[in-house]
Amino acid sequence: MDLKEINNYGQEMVECLKLETSPVAVKLVPKGEEVPEGIKKVNEAIRHCQFVDRVRRTGEEFYTLGEDQMCKGGAGVMGLGALPPKVASGEFYYKGLKQFSTQDAAKRTIEMVPTLSPDSTEAVLYAPLEKTTFMPDVVLVICNPKQIMLLTQAYMYKTGGRLEVSFAGKQSLCSDGVVQAKEGKIGVTVGCSGSRVYTEIADEEMTMGIPIELLSDVAAGLKEICPN
Known part of the structure; x- marks a missing residue:
């Protein structure tokens, strides 16, 4: 895939699913590598989910x-660094x-x-998928359960099977x-808790994270199964 294809997939995803907001391209720049030229640094400190x-x-x-x-x-x-000790120990979630x-359950x-791995990432890049100028690692789609259903069906279209997912209501949009x-x-x-409090993500919205290497399969499936 090249960037033009990725941008097209982003636009097709918006149109097929009738998304109200853009899919988000995310790239983790490995430690020691430089941020691509032409991308500006963010102008405020907030949370990843924000x-x-x-x-x-x-x-x-x-x-x-x-x-x-x-x-x-x-x-x-x-x-980007290491987990804070109170998070890693479970104390933050328990106390x-x-x-x-118990704290053991949290831990x-x-x-x-x-x-x-701690300190393995230099920077995180963000862009709307249909306009990204960098090759992302991951695409995040925030949408309603029906749209998540369609994305799942699109992924299954080529080879079938089942989508196995794992979550705990913790470290959601990041992990x-x-x-x-x-x-x-x-x-x-x-x-x-954080992403539900600090963002404008609606109660009825969920998130799907798609590896960039699977994006073309999902996009191809969407063309076949999306309602007119």
Whole structure:
């Protein structure tokens, strides 16, 4: 795939699914590599989920460094530094958010969250898929359950089978959406406390993370199964 094809897939996805916002292209720049020329640095520090939500609504393209990511849990799972100790130990979710019966239960959950190696990522790039100027690792589509259904059916169109997904309502748009998809697996996620509080993602919206190597299959399937 080249960038023109990827941009076309983005436009086709918007039209086929009747999306109200853009699919978001995300790329994790490995440590030591440079950000592509011509992409501006973001102008504020917010959370990864907020960057994704902003881009799908505004059509902006930019890059972020670790210093721009306010949620250090999200930054940590994407390799921008390490997970904060209170997140890694489960203390934050047990004592802070009171979402588990014990700290061990919280820690067990966090240990199962897909996570990249600490300090393995230099920067994160964001852009609407139909306008991206860089080759993404992952495409994030935030949409309603029916549209998630159509994306799933599109993926199944060529070879069949079943889509197996894993989520825990934690580290949603970062780990479930980006890291899991970067590892080659389509991820479907229901959101997490942070992404539900700090973004404009609606209660009735979910997220699918699509590895870039599977995008052409999904796009081809959509052409066949999307309602007119």
